[in-house]
Amino acid sequence: MIDRDQVLHVARLARLRLTDAEVEAMTGELSTILDHIEKIGELDLDDVVPTSHVVALENVLRRDEPRPSLPREVALDQAPDSDGVGFRVPSPGA
């Protein structure tokens, strides 16, 4: 179960400005999905090691050797707003 306030809180964390209709729909849909998911709560998993990786690799390291960087015009090419020097954003806190 997830309620409307939780949906709004999570939407804020995820930087999604949901419409009222979306909040409404999301509350119901996520609750249904979470009810299904919560069945894993029935399993006894106390002594089970969590898996975050299926690959058995370790110490994959890169030599500290410089490679060419992108020309600035390429780096900025896809920016929605740029002055040719940087990526333009509204000042935080402004």
Add this chain to the structure above:
Amino acid sequence: MAEVAYEPVIGLEIHVQLKTATKMFCGCALSFGEEPNTRTCPVCLGLPGTLPVVNEQAVRYGLEIGLALGCELAPRSIFHRKNYFYPDLPKGYQVSQYDIPLARDGRLGDVRIHRVHLEEDAAKLVHAGASGRIHSAEASDVDFNRGGTPLVEIVSEPDLRDAASAAEWLRLLRATLRRLGVSDVNMEEGSLRCDANVSLRPAGSEQLGVKTELKNMNSFRFIERGIDAEIARQEGILRGGGRIEQETLHYDVRSGAISSLRSKEEAHDYRYFPEPDLVPIVPTAEMVERARAAIPELPADRAARFAGELGLAEGQARLLAFRTEVGDFYEAALAAGAGAVEAPALANWTCNDLLAALGEGADPAGSKVTPAALAGLVGMVSAKEISNSAAREVLAKLVADGGDPAAIVAAAGLGRADEGELAAVVERAMADQADAVEKVRAGNAKAIGAIVGAVMRETKGRADGGEVQRLIRERL
């Protein structure tokens, strides 16, 4: 009613930019003031589809720092994603270490180290003035040159009790890191950044009070002042019956005011989870051995050696040990002197005269004075071949032009006046200063100064003051 005494409890969190050639997770060269956004690539811009690959050298430096700080190295450490939105964070998360840092549980001096971990630096936001595009709002430019620079975060235990010792300990840490050669550790340039966690508790209490985090103070002076200001602020609140709120604070170096950094109330929820794009770091015996072998004698040990074995005063021992470059110059001079110079005398000349003559913060190795020249000069003083004042003159010449002190002494005739010459000068001076001679005889000991002064003037400082006095007294 007696007032409660409060005891400050201080811990430091230090971010150190590593002196690698490339960034933490991509091959871009580190930036030193290049034009904005000229040190970027698809990886450090966070372009869709790109993946991080760990810089081997950053791991090596991290291990060296861990070992140098006496930490236990994690047999297996992993990276996490720390999620939050900010324009200087291109992926919307910072790759950092969380519950299994590279190293933990160490000690430097009197302060325990909680943890040492690797992470990536954020980019830089530069204020760009009012933007035409974003209606009348203030705009900033993001420069990703710094984004992805390797950082080591060092977190101390809350073992410090006042601002001055916090700054002093940070100096030791900086000296240690500089000695390791893993970072420029320059606070002004941001390669060493320090936050302080400060809380107060009633003296004698074991329980910790609510702490605040004082952010990014960029000099030793401001760290000391900032912590003092925060201690005073908290004490004021507690004495007024108030409660301390756990918050992040900014210390304004100009006004001395402390303000809260997070104006909007949004509980931080970083949603850490294991970074699936990276695999664990499992230091092998070879990696650890290599890191261990790379660690030179560290400042704390060096200071102890200077004081213990060489008999230097504690302050000088610390100065020479904490300023690696000065200590190295000193030891080179000591070696060049090959037993002909006394270590404490050489330390005096190095710490006082040489550093004063070179100016604040100068590296003696970059000056025209060679270690052998300094040793030679101090040796001549010890052998009483020249006077102190003549030696200072020679040093000034060495600083200005370099060269060999013996040659300078010979050329300028600065060698100590011999006894025959000196006796003649003394006698002439006593004849000229008959008044003073009378006064001394009448019991006014100070009057001898006028005679000595005359001798010194005559010999242009080549005479030893003590020697002159002796000769005068013999003739009185």
Add this chain to the structure above:
Amino acid sequence: MSAAADAFAAVFGPRSGDPSRAVEHTAAELVAAVGAGTLSPAEIWSEYATLAAGDELNAYLWRAAEDPGADAAAPLAGVPLAVKDLFCTEGVPSAAASRILEGYRPPYTATVVERLAAAGAPMLGKTNMDEFAMGSSNENSAFGAVANPWDRERVPGGSSGGSAAAVAGGIAPWAIGTDTGGSIRQPAALCGIVGLKPTYGTVSRYGMIAFASSLDQAGPLTRDVTDAALLLRHMVGGDACDSTSTGHPGEIELPTAERLDGVRFGVPPELTGDGVEPGVRAVFEAALARIEELGGSVTEVPLPHSGHAISAYYVLAPAEASANLARFDGVRYGRRAAADGDLLSLYEQTREEGFGPEVKRRIMLGTYALSSGYYDAYYGRAQRVRTKIAEDFAAAFDQVDLIVCPTSPTVAFKLGERTADPLAMYLSDVLTVPMSLAGIPAISIPGGLADGLPVGIQLAGPAFAENRILDAALALERAIDFRSQAAARG
């Protein structure tokens, strides 16, 4: 017959016997034809460029304008490739079928696309998909749904729906897609073609727009098993740009098996029971009979935790996705909302406008599962379920060589049929997600028809057992002779 219907007939219908028609050949046959000099790369390119231009399925989002002039001597002889829009391709729109990346042209190309181009498979076009690979029907594309060439009222499956439809529809010789929880295998099954999800790590993920990093894996979608092996051979390999890439321990061999003597097949009751519709079950049982006729043995092996796979998957994948999709913020590339005002509005408005409903739903689900107070109950538990599922497979592979089960519990469903019920859509992946969580390879091959629609048979093996899987799949493919079944459908 329209050109599109004609192309579909060329894939699944009786052969015309005209060797100069590229569309009638599998990719391996085209490579051989180029080698024999009966067809040139330019002729193949030209025919397929025309077919792709006539796309009536909405399978393509972008098509190459010019023949790149492939080298006939290259191993893949210039046989062109359809590439899922999830792969970044330099200077070419790469939007993951999302509004938020509409018009985005990356400055670099995904490793696997580069590798295939170098091996002689130039890019013919970019294919439609569910937005950010999130979906099982291709209805979540910002650029419109894709039609299943078998029945245009039906979905092609997803998320690699465009790639599957293009291959089945005869408008691409072969294609690459990505599989996170079934996104190659399920559309392959629904479109009557072969789709292979390799062992996690064997194919570089560099340049593949990430959905769930610990699960995403690229693989081939092809007309037959031989093509899948041929394409996969040139996809695998370690990559210094992907820390999780392992490469494949040996070369991917072209399969040759005709018999299955001594091969032990395990049927997990959990993946063959409730929820598998009768038509699918009938085709599956017929496939088991073929296996035994070919000399293979069939026994039951339990995968006790696979019933919880969907739950674990729909925690882990959205959690990773919630972080992977945080970079779409309107600052460096892609769409930026015309929000005036502050930074927060810019972020929230850009993401609100840029993401479709399913992507938002998964970001919400994943953010929630990682958020303070819920991590242990959701993410932590799901990771442990993942461990149990991997252990189940390991135990099963002590007893059998391969697991066999249907790929999808149903045949292709009608467009719009499941869009209103996200959970029902999620359950479409119930038979493919367990292998994804375990990181093991699995293939889907056409097993026959149910109600005139293709049914996929899935073979899964231990990590790096691609060659074993391909060999068994080839033997089974020959015995099933799906093309004859399809042609007989009329």
